[in-house]
Amino acid sequence: MATPRIVALDMDGTLVESSGSIPEEFWGLLDRALGAGMVVAPASGRQLATLQHMFERNEPDTFIAENGAVVWHKGEIVSVSPLPGEAVRRVVDALDSAPFTAHAVVCKPEISYTAETTPPEVQSEVDKYYLANAHASSLSDALAADPDDTVKIALFVESDAERDALPWLAEVAPELNVAVSSHHWIDLMAEGVDKGVALNALAQQLGVRREDTAAIGDYLNDYAMLEEAGYAVAMGNAHPDLKAIADEVVGTNDEHGALCRIERWLEA
Known part of the structure; x- marks a missing residue:
């Protein structure tokens, strides 16, 4: 696909190494992506406060937290989906x-x-x-x-x-x-809440077509996000169900497969 305008990026098992760290190479890549107008949206089951702390070195404009139940964009929570x-x-x-x-x-x-x-x-x-x-x-x-x-x-x-x-x-x-x-x-x-719904809502809010979105993930809580994205990327260490629906399978998280995929988009 052409360079996506939004990349929803899972954290654990995708961006984060097995050691629990974000690769050092990611920060320069994030600068380049943001400079190119790409929205890089960390999408995680983690809470918003944890994501903000992890990215305090260079905070993106958008976080999809709590598996899509909380969406933060440009300094404020723009979407909350409570359970009954x-x-x-x-x-x-x-x-x-x-x-x-x-x-x-x-x-x-x-x-x-x-x-x-x-x-x-x-x-x-x-x-x-x-x-x-x-x-x-x-x-x-x-x-x-x-x-x-x-x-x-x-x-x-x-x-x-x-x-x-x-x-x-x-x-x-x-x-x-x-x-x-x-x-x-x-x-x-809540019913109807997942990372895929959050990605779709974010794209609509930013006026981005579905085909101009991408998602990278590794586990079952990423399944809906990969289904919803215009281009679906599964990690080499991903659950077999994700690999089955992905447009592309890249290297593992320890091989920095997600970073390599984003790098190729930026080079394009």
Whole structure:
């Protein structure tokens, strides 16, 4: 394709190396992309505060956070998609009797909450993705103030999220959109909310045609984003389902496959 005007760029497993770092080469590439008028939109299950911190060295104009439930553009949150409060409470209350062990993160637009009983090793995983996180005596307490402003529930599943939690959630909260983010993480958003919907809304807001958008990702929470994009790129380390729908498969995240693809677009 010709050089896209918008590139939605997943973070973990795509831009971020296995070490957890953004490659040093990315910053110069981002400068060139922005200078060429390309909108590079980090698109992640991470919260907005975490993305802003990761990019404080050179902040793009746009972030797609919380798997599409929060969209930030040019200094302000332009889109928030909350979950129904009743469904949030139903999931939180049912977790104690779930046939697997999981720990919930209740996500608001600018802060998240975990129970103070969350095991330290799990909380350390939470802290990687939720910089603005507070502890609550219980998740019910976190919901008490305003149960209707929750934009996402993230579950850290100690076993296999796709195998164990996905079918259970389909029974407990069939009206919610569920995205498997990794082996242990699974996210719940409102119906019709995902990275693909957020990319489409962003393109419409900026007056960009669908065929002038691209998306790069590696896991199942990127599936809708790759489907929606004019050009879909799957990483070499991507889930097989993403590779099956991609227009192109590039190198792995540790091989900087996403950076190489953006570099080729800029050279074109």
